[in-house]
Amino acid sequence: MTPLLELRGLTHTYGSLRAVDQVDLAVLPGERHALIGPNGAGKSTLFATVAGTLPATAGTVLFDGQDITAQRESERARRGLLRTYQHASLFLNCSVLDNVALAVQRVDRVAHRFDRAARRFGRTQSRALEHLDAVGLAGRAADHAAALSHGERRQLEVAMVLAAHPTLVMFDEPTAGMSAAETERFADLVERLPDSLTLLIVEHDLDVVFRLADRVTVLHLGKVLASGPPEQIRADDAVRSAYLGAARTEDLFTGDPR
Ligand SMILES: Nc1ncnc2c1ncn2[C@@H]1O[C@H](COP(=O)(O)OP(=O)(O)OP(=O)(O)O)[C@@H](O)[C@H]1O
Ligand SMILES: [Mg+2]
Numbered sequence: 001m002t003p004l005l006e007l008r009g010l011t012h013t014y015g016s017l018r019a020v021d022q023v024d025l026a027v028l029p030g031e032r033h034a035l036i037g038p039n040g041a042g043k044s045t046l047f048a049t050v051a052g053t054l055p056a057t058a059g060t061v062l063f064d065g066q067d068i069t070a071q072r073e074s075e076r077a078r079r080g081l082l083r084t085y086q087h088a089s090l091f092l093n094c095s096v097l098d099n100v101a102l103a104v105q106r107v108d109r110v111a112h113r114f115d116r117a118a119r120r121f122g123r124t125q126s127r128a129l130e131h132l133d134a135v136g137l138a139g140r141a142a143d144h145a146a147a148l149s150h151g152e153r154r155q156l157e158v159a160m161v162l163a164a165h166p167t168l169v170m171f172d173e174p175t176a177g178m179s180a181a182e183t184e185r186f187a188d189l190v191e192r193l194p195d196s197l198t199l200l201i202v203e204h205d206l207d208v209v210f211r212l213a214d215r216v217t218v219l220h221l222g223k224v225l226a227s228g229p230p231e232q233i234r235a236d237d238a239v240r241s242a243y244l245g246a247a248r249t250e251d252l253f254t255g256d257p258r
Contacts, residue, residue, distance in 0.1 A: 002065060004029045004168055004198050005050070005081075009059035012042075012049045019045040021222035022059070027168070027215075032190075032199045034209040037219035038242060043202045046219065047172050050200075051083040052076045063168070080167035084157050084174065092146040096137060096156060099145050100128035103163035131159040135189050151182025155189060168198040175205050187211055210234070218242065 003026035012020040019042045027033045035043050048054040050061055052073035061069045063081050071079075091099055104127045108120075132138045135155040140148065148156060154174055161169055174190075175183040187208050190199065203209050209216060210230050217227040220242040226233055233239055 001028050003027055003062070004031075004064055005200070006062040007050065007059065008062070010046070010049060010056055010061060011058040012045050012054055013057045014045075018222050020049055023219075023222075023224055025217060025224065025227070027198060027200060029167075029198055030195055032201070032212050032214050034213035034216045035200060035202045035219060036204075036206065036209055036216060037225070041219040042222040043219055044172055045222075047083060047170055047200075047202060051081065051170060053083075077164060080165060081170075082161050082164050082166040082168070083170040084154075084161055084172065090145045090153060090156060092144065094145060095141065096143050096145055096148065097125070097128050097132065097141040099156060100131050100159045100163055101125060103160040104128050104131070107164050128159075128163070131162045132156075134162060134193070135159045136185070149182070151178045151185060154178070154182075154186060158189065158193075166197065168200065170200045170202075172202045173204060174201065175203065175208055183208060 005025070005027040007023050007025040010020055010023045010025075011018060021042070023046060035046065037043055045054065049056050052068070052071060052075070056069050059069070060067055063076065063079060066079075068076055068079065068081070091102070094102075101124050104124050108124065108127070129138060129141060132141055135158045137152060137155050137159060140152065145153070145156065158169075171190075175186055178186060183205060190201075190212055193199070199212075201209070201212065203212075213230055215228065216230050216233040218225040218233060218236075218239050225242055226236045226239050228236075
């Protein structure tokens, strides 16, 4: 199968620091791929380089077989490569539904520009409601976004990303700052996303990683330390020693490695 995302020798340097160093990685269509590694391993930098937020210093990003290394973030998003941000720009004074409707409009404006306004409005609202339903927020549609809890805001961000018709979604620490219950709800929602959607997730909560991921890649000092199915990663000695302080590999998977 052709990978949906393929990185070849991807490198990003900050001055003399090689934060992402010659990374090769392939993510297959429909895969739920987790990227883990200690603080400062280069996970967020890798994400930013793949999404086009940061330029690659060297190497290639292939998406759906096309070289997108030189493309801007907005062009990559149009192709279906979307990321969520740690601090998303929600319109807190608007309703939950309107936040998603705006995201739907941004994408569908061109596609339906010849429709009559009333019909377009109806279509936008029903699409937005479908995306809210997919993330379990349909019941909050009429509330102000400001009234949502931290966890619900992250759910809303996912609905807004879904509105952009993604084929690959990258989440950078989606459960950071969530309570145990919110984390549980978020993992449920990720599990329920359509199988056709490919996911790349940076996540510190290894219980979440091993629940959701089909494949896990471990980054350490900018390089890929290991990549494989979850069971293989759990058993890998090099992974254990990358997380200083963990006496046994199993200790990594009973809580937060930080
Ligand atoms: N804007 C920047 N300028 C210079 N160095 C940076 C910058 N951003 C990150 N770094 C450095 O690059 C390395 C990788 O950082 P990055 O944020 O990608 O790691 P991370 O794996 O996402 O870490 P965390 O788990 O803490 O989120 C670190 O050494 C970090 O200090
Ligand atoms: Mg990070």
